Structure formats: C-alpha cells, structure tokens
Amino acid sequence: MSMRCCVLGSGSRGNCTLVESGGTRLLIDGGFSGREIARRLELIGHSVDRLTAILVTHEHNDHISGVGVLSRRCSLPVWANGPTHRASSSRMKKLFCRREFATGERFTINGLEIHPFAVSHDTVDPVGFVISDGHHTLGYCTDTGRITRLISHHLSRCQGLILEANHDPQMLMDGPYPMPLKQRVRSSQGHLANGEAGSFLRQICQASLRQVILAHLSETNNEPRLALETIQNSLGDLEHGLVLTVSTQDRPTPLITI
Template sequence: MATQVFVDKAKHIMKVCVLGSGSKGNCTYVEYGSTRILIDAGFSGKEIERRLAVIDRSAVGLSAIFVTHEHNDHIAGVGVLSRRYGVPVFINNGTYQAAHRKLGKLTMLQSFTTGEVVTVNELQVHPFSVVHDAADPVGFVIRTDNFCVGYCTDTGQVTRLINYHLRSCSTLILEANHDPQMLRDGPYPVVLKQRIQSKNGHLANGEAVRFASSLAQGVLQHLVLAHISETNNHPDLVLSEAEKAFVGCRNVEVHLARQDQPGPLLSVKQKEE
C-alpha cells in the first residue's frame, strides 16, 4: 500500500494559473492532486467562477483561499466564495483585522503567522513578509516534495528575505507594475504617484525583471509578470524590459498576466533530483 501511494504522488503535477491580475482584481489558482487553492480572490465570486470555468476548473472542492493583504483588489470575492463553497480562508491577524468588515462571515477562518509554514493536505504554504502599505502583507511559496511556486506582488522593493524565499522556485509570479516614465507623465495625482514608486508601493518593470533575471541561472522555468498597470504601463514595455534582461537565456519562459482574462494553466517544473 505504501508503494502505491508513492507512485500516485509521483504522477501528480503541480499546476498554476493567474486568473487575472491588476488594480481591478487579483486571483491565482494552484493545484496539486486533489488539493486546489486560490491565492487572493479580488474579483466578484461570480467572476472568479467564470474564470475558473475558462480553464476547465470549478470553485467546488476548493481546499483553501490564502490572502496576501487587505486591499480590495485582493479580497473582493473572498467572503462570498468561502460562504458559498465552504472554503477555509487562511489569513494573518493583521490582515484580518484590517479586512474583516469587507470579508463578512467566513465559513472557516484559519489564522497563520507570517513566516510560519501552513500545511494544506499535500501542500506546504510559506507566507513571507513583503513591503507594501498594508497591515501585514505577505507573499507565498507553495511547496511539495517535488515542486515549488512563488507568488510575490504588491511590494515596493525586493528585500533580502524575498530574494531568499524565491530563489528555489521554478515558477514565479512577480509584479511588474509600472513604467517609471509613464507613471511620471500619467494622470494620477502626485500623492498617488509618490505612493506607487515608494518602497511601500509597487515594483517598476526594470526592478522586477532585473531581480527575475538574477534567478535565471537557478531553477526558474516560468516567470509570470503580473499586476501590470493599465494606466501606467503597457505590455510592450514589460516585454521589452524582459527581453533585455533575459538575453541569451533560453530556459525561462516569460508570460504576462492580464487583467481581463486568465493566463495559461502552467505545469510547474519538477525539482532536480
């Protein structure tokens, strides 16, 4: 019997899909075997159901929703999905205290401590601190014995801690929020521009791809650049920065997450033996 379990696990493939990312909503789907989780649920419950259907998945049977921070574009659909499908919500105390009025009643609240690993069936989820203007914002590394995915958006800088946690990920979802020149010339008020480009704001294209390119000689295989501003950025600018940063590097596939539709359902590279 033990041998049979091992064989079954060996056949499991971790898959990940950014269902949508940007200032109007963020949600990412991760599956491994029968375990299926969402990282954030920043669209309406109905819209998340629709996007899951696009990739031939369903909210029925979701194992958990993990929340990065309390901003509405990350939590708008958390409460309704929890209530409708009986999904446990994993959230640290600082974020919950800042978000509980918007979340409403949850089917099951599971509090985690930033920095401590949470186990959900076959998955180990490690929340780590990021730098953003929120109560206790986090990124996540999702691991099994054979796979590792990193999720890091809504951070104004790449810290040593972020670097440490993401270096072992073969698939990485990382924000490339704005082009500095577009932000400077754009319509936002000065205060908001200062917030976005501050250390507690969002990563610019160049900062994101330079960091990601530093991981290219490791295990990184899939890079999804996310949370791309529709006002202060353009996909062509993001791709141009990525092409320059990854010149000569053929082992990393670069994808751009979109606000209006899901990206591809990616199969995560297995760890080297």
C-alpha cells in the first residue's frame, strides 16, 4: 500500500488537496467551484466520482466554496468540527451527509486514521490534519500564524508534509495591501512567512521526513522561487534527501508518493 497526495491548487483564491491510500480518496478542503475541482482531478487522472469524503479545515471561502455542491452532486460526507460546520452552513448549504469530529480526537474513514489538531488562525476552530494508513503519515498545516508546540508535536512524525509558506515579510510590507490587512497576515492568527516555515522545517527535519509541499503562497506577497530559496537556505545541509515541491494557485502539483 502506498499513500499519495496532490495539491490541486493553493492560495488566497482557492485551496484543495487530494490524499489517497488503499482505495480511499479524501479531499482536504474544496475552495474552488465543483466544476473546477473536477477539472483539476481529471488533469491528474482522477474523478470526483471516486472520492470518499471531504475534510474541512476552517470556514474561509477559499477553503469551502465548492464543498457543498460536491457533497450533493457526488454523495460525499463532509467532515468538520462542530463550530466550523455551524460557521459555514449558510455557504455550504445542505450537505449529502454532515459528519462531525472533535478537534484533537482521532477518527477513521475507511481505515485511514485522521487526527485533527488546532492551528492558529482567525476563524472559529481551525485545524490541520495528520493522516495515516498505518504505514505512511502525511501532515497538512496551512492557515496558521504561528507554529505551536502542539503543531510541532503532531507534524514531527510525518513522512510527508504540506506546509504553508505564505509570504515574504518585506514584500508584504512594501506591497499594496492596506495596513490592517498586512497586520492581520503577520499576526499570530494570520499566515506563516517563508522564514518561519523554513525554521520549523529545520527543527523537525529528520530521517522520516521525505516529501514537503509548500502551500498557500500569496500571489501578491510571495514568489515560488523566493519561497523555495528561503526554505533551502534555512535547511542548509539538512535538505539532503528531502524533496521540496512548491504548489501554485492555478494548477495541480504532480501526484506525490509519501
């Protein structure tokens, strides 16, 4: 059995990730239209008809805009914690099946163990996920303004990791955002800067971590080349043996085997 993942697209205009193992195929978030998610799945040889469920991290529109229509059209259960379900119900509307988890408590979907953990973002109860098939473990952590001990604890055991590298601080401060938005992005409930992501990766980089996908890059306040160079500089010689991939807003990454 192998575990594979693909970031179908990530950024302020939409976020959606596919994780598959042993015939179970999960979407983490659905921040594009249902039609666009279907199109991007087809680009990597998959179909919405083969999906098993949708996991939701938080209620911002760039993470849930296509969740409701996909749930209804493809008869997919939608898993989120109670506060997130309530905060997003008016936009997701009626779901095929509403499933609820408690942040911090493991649950299973078709043999995949999923552990939702708290992150720091300006929403009601935002989470990241650790997903395991018993042989491979993938961490998903975007939309957090800081790395907590809890986040570090959960992600340090992963072989694969999807991690936010949202912005370059200087580009953010020199850029066109109004000051309140700049302050929000840089706050402890905002988004991780490239250097913060790099420092965290250096802390947890070990023999078990093999694949890292950098996600949720700002199109205004970051550049893929800059994010990658900053991470590589942070890792130094620890980068050896680690495969770094940068996701983009407009197209899927390759399917990556964990």
